[in-house]
Amino acid sequence: MSRLSEFPITQRWPAENPDVIQLYSLPTPNGVKVSIALEEMELPYEAHRVAFDRDDQMTPEFLSLNPNNKIPAIIDPEGPEGKPIGLFESGAILIYLAEKTGRLMPNDPVGRYEVIQWVMFQMGGVGPMFGQFGHFFKHAADKVANNPYPVQRYTNESRRLLGVLEGRLRDRKFIMGEEPSDYSIADIAIFPWVRGLSVHYEAQDALKLADFPAVSAWVERCADRPASVKGFTVPAAG
Template identity: 50%
Template sequence: MITLCGGPTPNARKIAIALLEMDLPWELHNIDILEGEQLTPEFLKLNPNNKTPVIVDDDGPGGSPLTLWETGAILLYLAEKTGRFVPDSPIARATCWQWLMFQVSGVGPMFGQAIHFTHYAKDKHPYAIGRYTREVDRLLMVLNGRLAGAEWLAGDEYSIADMATLPYLRRILLEKAGDYPGIERWAAAMNERPAVQAGMAVGIARKEVVEGGLQGFTDRHREILWGDRQHVER
């Protein structure tokens, strides 16, 4: 059994998609990051970097339990464990790794910063908003160019690179519908997959934030996510 420790976030959802696509036995252990559950001693034993998701595989290499964090590492581990969703061809496999790294080093961090400064930061900083929204547009241009000429990010085969990328694009596809036809064609194909549909619904969101939107996101939440507790020596 694999336990996925995470919540309703893009990073947890890409791992859920992979677990579902790979037909692995798994269960969700919901981590409420707005309540600070990622800062508890129990969670920090799993990930000293206090970020979700984490997986705990009871049947790791050699039958020993394995705890793993960082989504790129988790996806590569799951693909190696099952022998699925990484191409066999050396060129296509390297291309898969390339687009996976593009997601974990570019799409994830830059999209996250853009959302932070446009939606969640209490004070609005025009320079930061401009910096990150322009970078999001540039990354979308790169993705759209790739997907205008290739069925999937790795080429002809659906892979962990696709699973990693889609969860970050849901808001963008709603806000910029029609601007990126290559991405939209690819996203439509992904969203037809039952594992993607189920994976994108994973996690238990806090009711007050879902119903209240930004009004439900308070200074207490900001302090938990980005305040002084992040810098306490562990």
Template identity: 55%
Template sequence: MTDLSNFPITARWPAADPTRIQLYSLPTPNGVKAAIMLEETGLAYEPHLVDFATNDQKSDAFVSLNPNGKIPAMIDPDGPGGQPLALFESGAILLYLAEKTGKFLGEGPADRWHATQWLMFQMGGVGPMFGQLGFFNKFAGKDWEDKRPLGRYVDEAKRLLGVMDAVLAGKTWFLGEAYSIADISMIGWVNNLITFYEARDLVGFDDFPNVGAWLERALARPAVQRGLKIPARAWT
């Protein structure tokens, strides 16, 4: 029987089946990366809701797994050498699950690095910039009299969308015909930009038709539809 008792987080969020991957998350743009990837790979897992409303992500239990206090985080009971492995940071989780399953890294070393570079593009650009835009457009930042911060992030979001649109011209996915972690990393962020952050018109999203078509294809995938809603509620 797999024993995860050495991980303090499991006292707060007990594992119903400790042989499954334990995912601690919330359906945010970063949180859904891990859920979509797990759904796409078909790996057995249990999602546990980390509730921002009660600052679960800052609790001692959660910080014991991720000292940075951010979702998602996970424990794979069958990690390298058959030993449990704890991971945080959504990009690291995508890379790990891709290597574990041999899926969504394209074909060969060149594709692997191309997928990785787009993952870094998302983590260093798309995520931080779209997130700041959301803050200044929808949350507390919208009440600031100085609109220069919003303007900066709108301009940068448009620039990033332009990069993506040019790369996706004539392609199905970022690697061409191969759906990969590059796509998985960006789905939640682009979708959030035009839905939850209410910035479709603000960034002129319809001026980037290749990105729009890519997002439609991604959202049509059953695993993506499931992953965007996980964890909908706590299992425990």
């Protein structure tokens, strides 16, 4: 019997190789965080596309793994103590993978918690606020055409968060420092969301991203990494 048979999600998305990590995702700013991390860590994995246009995320099988019906989610057949584990929430997955591999997070406690705090900065601030900005600026622009308040509110908050990042990155190449070895899950958590402001929302002018040159250079630096280039395309279009 497959070690993944206890997970109902594998009935809808069967595993071709049940011995590797199973990723359920889409190439969104949240989704690519995990695919990029998996590529950086050189962990073998199998990607399954959770298509929103088919409401895959609302199916009983997907909800059995993530009751919050959001991507990404994973199953690791070789979890703690060698037992399978299912996980949702991209921040939790990044921390888990970093601890599993001993990569992309410092070993010393101070550095570890410094990375985690920046991952939480993304989870609690960057993701929700940039997402709300994008919703009202692009996806629901017609619904707020006569009410500038939502776009202005989230524009202001998005620029404030970009300012926090600009201050952090003004004298360093990555969130944790200047050296290539300082690249961490903190960078992976945050940069896809900043990249999405222009790539997905086409809001570079509305947000005046040119005001944040250190952030822009950092996003380009992170996005050009081979693991990022590959991770942006996972899962492949179905």
